[in-house]
Amino acid sequence: MERLLALIPPDVTRIDLLAPPFAGHLHPVLAMGRALSTHYQVRIISTEGARTRIEAAGLTALLLPGDYDSPLTAVVNPRYAVKSNPLRLYRQFKRVVGLLKNFADELAGVWLQQGKPDLAIADFTLPVVGEVCRRLVIPWWTSMPSPCVIDTPDGVPAYCGGLLPPVNTLQRFTQTLHRHKVRGFKRLLFRLFRQTIRQTGISELYRQDGSENAYSPDCILALGEAWFEFPRSWPVAVRFIGPALYTPPLTTTAPPFVAGKRHVLVTLGTHLDWHKEAVVQAVHQLAQTLPDWMFHFTDGDMAAGSVTGQKNVVRLPWVDYDCWLAHYDAVIHHGGAGILWHCLQREIPSLVYPVDYDQFDHAARLHHCGKGIWLRGGVQSIAGAKAALQRVVEGKEA
CATH class of the missing domain: 3.40.50.2000 (Glycogen Phosphorylase B;)
Incomplete structure (x- = not known):
């Protein structure tokens, strides 16, 4: 600043x-x-x-x-x-x-x-x-x-x-x-x-x-x-003037991290409620292909409810980026300006799934400068993102 x-x-x-x-x-x-x-x-x-x-x-x-x-x-x-x-x-x-x-x-x-x-x-x-x-x-x-x-x-x-x-x-x-x-x-x-x-x-x-x-x-x-x-x-x-990044310190449930596991955060930000259930289903499909990895989906809403989990997928109401983002190996996000710059500044690999507004323009810029992988082809591109995740996190094709 x-x-x-x-x-x-x-x-x-x-x-x-x-x-x-x-x-x-x-x-x-x-x-x-x-x-x-x-x-x-x-x-x-x-x-x-x-x-x-x-x-x-x-x-x-x-x-x-x-x-x-x-x-x-x-x-x-x-x-x-x-x-x-x-x-x-x-x-x-x-x-x-x-x-x-x-x-x-x-x-x-x-x-x-x-x-x-x-x-x-x-x-x-x-x-x-x-x-x-x-x-x-x-x-x-x-x-x-x-x-x-x-x-x-x-x-x-x-x-x-x-x-x-x-x-x-x-x-x-x-x-x-x-x-x-x-x-x-x-x-x-x-x-x-x-x-x-x-x-x-x-x-x-x-x-x-x-x-x-x-x-x-x-x-x-x-x-x-x-x-x-x-x-x-x-x-x-x-x-x-550079990105202005800040998350207010509010009382929220800490994400559960498992020692020895890869962790991936999936977020669509605070909007796009109409699409979140479809993305959650795609995350479950993706998680089945990577059973040794943990996937956290956040609703971006502190009032969304309690933490729920099924196998290696955990759904959380809110994730404080300032506190917890550095604990993730990769992030799948919608291309919002906030999460985009949080990942760039922490050098966390990202897969971008734009849905609306300026998100496609952010995805294009991430793709162009080699700072993220643009997932195209609808919500099923998340379900089929195993190879992309392994490439950005482990540096290998699958």
Whole structure:
């Protein structure tokens, strides 16, 4: 976090960081908050669902009134894959817009009552923060855990199934079409919801320089490393500060490790509930082919229930990455930014099974730089991952 501290202007005393209550967005903000709290007055602004984790991190929570947690969960954790399906993306966006309008109104009220910060740093999923900041004259930065989704005039476009850098003219032309497709869909959604979006203060999708109005024009904190990303012309506001990794210290059951055994963690993060049972079944099939290995599947939900086990497969509600990830020989994960960088920093071999959102783009980058094996072909690619696991853990084919 030294790179973050070096960016803070000298006249700043109080910093507010904002994020929704979901681990992939909240935990990086908590990591930054902890680093900043040694030098500045820091508050974390979120919803009631984030209270326990903010307080466990030793930080001050400033919680917005109103019921956000249930509606937000329904939006970001549907019972189906969204991917690039236009109708499903439309429905998801429609539900988000109304929530963001209420969020902006209540945020302005909280700042007027509780005092304004000298700097606000907001997760990229909260674009309305920028308009509130402009209205109240508060400097505003964007926090971006997934830099690959930033819209740029060139380079490999995101949300297109995990494209790799083009190697010939046809691929370059195809990716240009994909870039136009993504921008066209964004413009269509903006036009469809123009009246509602304008209530938040956002009047334009893109600035005159082509950058996205949803992100800060002054500083976009890219929570990754430039070497991991594909070449592109980044907006001038982008600053790579490295991954922000942190897991709040909460009371959870420790994973059971067996001496002398290989251990593999399987995770789909905190979302994708609609797909987890199918993955558990695939893990059981994989475990049968490696009877001397132990497989731990985590639901990514501390309230998911008790620890259950069958033969060499254990299902856990939650695994604290900071405490336990180093004990695993390999990880099969969905390509979320958090688990991706946890594995990279600890040099733990990973097999990536992307399911939705930016996960395919992360899988493509892991594959391209030789830091992970991309499992393709649906959930059965997990069931048939014996050879890939043995290759990355034991260095042998099977």
